[in-house]
Amino acid sequence: MRKKTTDRKSAKRILSNNVFAIKTIYKISPFYVIYNMAIKVIDEVTIMLEHAFLVAYIIDCIEKGRPFSSIFPFFTTVTVLVLLRLTISPYIATHILPKHKERIDKELQLVLYKKATDMDISKYDDPEFYNDFVWAMKEAPVHVTGALTTLTEFIGTVTLVLCLGVFMVSVDIIGILFVVITLSLVLYLRMVSNKKKMSLEEEKRPVQRQRDYINRVFYLADFAKDLRMSEMSDKLYEDYKESSDIMEKTVNKHSRRISSLNYLASVVQNLLTFDGLYLTYLMYKTLALKEFGYGPMVALYNASRWLKNNLDELISVIPQFQEHSMYLEKMRTFLETENEMPDDGTKCVPTLGDIVLDNVSFAYPGNKENTLHNINLAIKKGEKIALVGYNGAGKSTLIKLLMRLYDPIEGEILYGGERTGEYRISDYRRRFGAVFQDHEIMASSLGENITMSTEPLDMVKAYDCFEKTDFSERYNSLKMGMETPMTKEFDKDGINLSGGEAQKVAISRVLYSDASVLILDEPSSALDPLSEYRLNRTIIDLARDKTVIIISHRLSTTRMVDNIYMLENGRIIENGTHDALITLNGKYAEMFNLQSEKYR
Structure with missing residues (x-):
């Protein structure tokens, strides 16, 4: 039942x-x-x-x-x-x-x-x-x-x-009985055969997924260097042979039954009935009975x-x-999946406002342990701060909460004196401009990579941003200028930027925007320390009337900001100016001194 x-x-x-x-x-x-x-x-x-x-x-x-x-x-x-x-x-x-x-x-x-x-x-x-x-x-x-x-x-x-x-x-009417009886039997045999085929496909699916993954590894550019610089290909060859052997055994297990059923259906349908019994019946009715x-x-x-x-x-x-x-x-x-994050805010988002995190905790969906614990911090409008700490400290997660890519599970975040939920998500996020650690260069023109929208490009403003990020020299070498296609995805004349050049374009993109809060998540990790220092100095100077939040493992930048927050295991363990934290001689001072020794 x-x-x-x-x-x-x-x-x-x-x-x-x-x-x-x-x-x-x-x-x-x-x-x-x-x-x-x-x-x-x-x-x-x-x-x-x-x-x-x-x-x-x-x-x-x-x-x-x-x-x-x-x-x-x-x-x-x-x-x-x-x-x-x-x-x-x-x-x-x-x-x-x-x-x-x-x-x-x-x-x-x-x-x-x-x-x-x-x-x-x-x-x-x-x-x-x-x-x-x-x-x-x-x-x-x-x-x-x-x-x-x-x-x-x-x-x-x-x-x-x-x-x-x-x-x-x-x-x-009698002749139709041949058809009905035969086709009922054939239909039954075919349905049994189809069920066997579905069972075969179900068993093949996980093995096929493994083979599809191996196939992607061999053709995606992401894996090209690793394949050539390691013996990973030998392991993949073995995995492919093993999955192919499993696939062959699975097919052999089901194919005999499926073939037998299809053959029996064909014999019943063609030889015994339509090309046999039914044709004989029609000839008998026509030639013998003259009906x-x-x-x-x-x-x-x-x-x-x-x-x-x-x-x-x-x-x-x-x-x-x-x-x-x-x-x-x-x-x-x-x-039909509905978003869990409410988006029913009606208030107007102020251009620039104080940001307050009040006892904020957060865990990623499916995780039992919190990534952030009881975060309390206040960022005044126009203030420049740095979030520092070792990998896994929770810095990037904190940024995601600030941009309302996630909502905290405890506590609340205020912008301009109102809970972020009081604003429409799209309006609120428009106040932020971010350069992520894993930023992307789109397969479109250089100009479109700056505007990131359908709005017409302000050439003067864009070039000014290139000068400020030290990308102008590279730009001047491009024959097609702002129309230069980025990547070779769709155009053989496209260019592939180096890691440092791509970061400069990503930072130019943020400077070009009208965002009130600039978030720079390891913005200059592909640059040498001197270039990084100059670029960060430029960003700080240009963003006098904006709030700037910098995440960096390199602490040369932190001297420039108003306040530094040191995170460890999802908690703020120290905060203050660079000089104050050096005097404190805690975790930040230890991290700074270790890095300083590398450049002596």
Whole structure:
């Protein structure tokens, strides 16, 4: 009973997911949905009339000595339908449908992109959700349109099966029993075979994931240096051989049963029935009993073969709904997932305000231990501070809370005297400009990498930022200037910046923005110490009317700021000016002195 209930729910969900896909497409392009369904029905009926009945009708007329005038109306009707299908349908398929298909793909991707942009960043910390998210972004759009293709095939096939069935029953009701009994047996054998195939795919999936990972390692540029500078490739070769051996054993285990079932279904369907018993039955009724003429016999035989072929197609089409549903389920889960971080603030965000963290604690989703513990700090507007500490101290996590990429699990964060939740997230984040340690250079023009928006580029302002970050000399060497394509992702003439150059562009991006709070997370780690010092000095000087928060392992920068916060194990253990902390002779002084010795 429990299994039947589960199967019923599963069938309802499969239906629901495929209906969701059709509705989604219909909202974007009703014509695309209606035309594809209608043309499939017309195609199937026309082909049936042309190949199954027209020849049989002509034979019957010849056998009974009917004049050509009796053949002409039916012949003309079929001919006109065929000509219309051969002229109008290809034109629409090549000139009109591609435009609608492109619009559907575009709108589907934009929906997914918008959802991905608005999604809580904490979702990336959930491996299961992230895996489904990747599937949704990569595969779901294909299966949305795929669901429509499968539905049109299903509707066309069902229409033809019904027409053929009605015809066969009207001419010879006994003969249809051959078809029904045979096809019931074949359907059962095919369903058992499909279940075996699904079991095979389930067993193959984890092994295939491993092989896909190995494949990515060999073609992604991220791993190219490691492959060449280590013996990792030998290990990957062995892993691939091992997974291939497992895959071969899995396939062999199931393939014999699947092949046997398919062979038995084919023998029952073709040799024993349609090319055997049913053909013998029709010849007996025609030649021995004289109940049929040659025309009806040919029509029935052609109809039976068309019925067989279309029922075969129906059997193969139905499992496709389940396949589409698997991907559509992930897409719907992704789209229907609501953010846990509330975004109902209505207050106007002040341009610049004090930032206060009041007893803030935080743990990443799924972690039992807190990453931050009872953080209390106050940053006055326009103040320059530094967050320092060893790896894993919680510095970058603290920054994520300040930008409201996450909300604390305890305590609260205030900006301009109001809780950050009182502001709309997008408005609040607009006050921040950040250079992350793992900053990205987008595969677009240099100018677009500065504006990071659709707004027109202020050339003078952008070049001024390049001068301040020491990137102007490199910029002056670029023939295409601001139009220079970054990376070679889409353009062979694109340039790949060095680590230091990329950081300068990322910092120029922040300086170009109108952000009130600048956050620099290891902003100059790819620069030499002297260049780092000059750049940080420039940033501090340029941001006199802005709040600046710097995270750095190198403590040469900390002399320039107003206040320093030393973090360890998610807690603030020391804070004060550079001189005050050196006098304190605590952890900060120890860290500073260790670094100072390296440059003596």
